[in-house]
Amino acid sequence: VAKRLAGKTIVITGASSGIGRSTAFEFARTAPNHGLKLILTARRVDALEQIAKEIRQEVGEGVQVLPVKLDVSQPEEVRGFVGNLPEEWRDIHVLVNNAGLVKGVAQAPSIAEEDINVMFATNVTGLINMTQAILPIFKARGSEGGSGDIVNIGSIAGREPYAGGSIYCATKAAVRSFTDALRKELIATRIRVMEIDPGQVETEFSVVRFYGDKSKADAVYAGVDPLTPDDIAEIVVFVATRRENVVVADTLVFPSHQA
Ligand code: NDP
Numbered sequence: 001v002a003k004r005l006a007g008k009t010i011v012i013t014g015a016s017s018g019i020g021r022s023t024a025f026e027f028a029r030t031a032p033n034h035g036l037k038l039i040l041t042a043r044r045v046d047a048l049e050q051i052a053k054e055i056r057q058e059v060g061e062g063v064q065v066l067p068v069k070l071d072v073s074q075p076e077e078v079r080g081f082v083g084n085l086p087e088e089w090r091d092i093h094v095l096v097n098n099a100g101l102v103k104g105v106a107q108a109p110s111i112a113e114e115d116i117n118v119m120f121a122t123n124v125t126g127l128i129n130m131t132q133a134i135l136p137i138f139k140a141r142g143s144e145g146g147s148g149d150i151v152n153i154g155s156i157a158g159r160e161p162y163a164g165g166s167i168y169c170a171t172k173a174a175v176r177s178f179t180d181a182l183r184k185e186l187i188a189t190r191i192r193v194m195e196i197d198p199g200q201v202e203t204e205f206s207v208v209r210f211y212g213d214k215s216k217a218d219a220v221y222a223g224v225d226p227l228t229p230d231d232i233a234e235i236v237v238f239v240a241t242r243r244e245n246v247v248v249a250d251t252l253v254f255p256s257h258q259a
Contacts, residue, residue: 010093019098052067082133106164120174127175139191155172
């Protein structure tokens with residue numbers, strides 16, 4: 001499996017915490033000495049620097065890590081992303097579209113416009129813009145219409161909408177439709193378009209949902225045994241390391257209490 005990552009450059013959005021952070025560690029641990037390059041992106045660049053340091057401490061210099069400040073909800077930042085990378089970091093092979101958030105729990109009529117806009121701008125437009133920014137690199141590679149992996153982090157919420165989460169659920173349903181359509185557009189190329197839909201994972205997700213109120217966030221996970229971000233990270237690395245003809249298109253992952 002490590003050999004399948006040899007010499008690859010991987011971009012992870014939302015790598016400063018939770019699933020994105022764990023995914024960075026999981027790639028590094030899987031191929032510690034195979035010329036792997038990890039580009040970690042998020043708004044909190046200090047957290048990315050810290051993660052880069054921890055990865056170096058754990059696996060040594062065999063994996064290169066580049067922290068990059070990037071707000072995916074800002075189209076101009078995304079448009080400039082590839083061009084602003086040092087040249088030797090631009091040959092990207094894997095894009096993990098993980099950045100995402102939920103704001104608030106409210107019935108549809110009372111959701112703040114600002115929260116609606118930030119959820120769509122991050123979870124949907126941000127993911128689409130990142131994909132558009134990186135696809136030309138994939139398409140230019142090889143002789144079979146291109147090659148590379150796109151791993152989109154959706155959610156069970158995109159399949160089973162719940163009361164109080166209408167906008168978040170709608171964003172994740174949009175991710176699902178976009179992912180499916182893109183996979184069909186890229187059929188018979190070596191560009192794999194894959195989605196992983198987690199159920200409940202304990203991360204900073206609920207802290208963000210409740211505008212930083214940690215006690216409300218903790219209550220979400222009290223008495224249940226949620227997934228850990230490492231559980232999802234293992235699946236991200238799994239789908240990105242199959243033989244190139246194998247597309248693990250769509251993966252739904254629950255903690256056992258939720259299935
Ligand atoms: P976290 O809150 O721990 O991580 C979210 C990440 O997204 C952070 O690194 C954050 O970084 C980043 N992010 C948020 N907004 C932006 C932005 N505008 N630009 C760039 N990065 C951004 O939560 P999770 O790890 O749980 O969430 C990761 C993904 O998993 C999301 O797409 C979420 O919807 C999905 N998911 C989570 C589930 C759960 O139960 N936790 C269940 C199903 C899906 P920063 O703030 O530094 O920018």
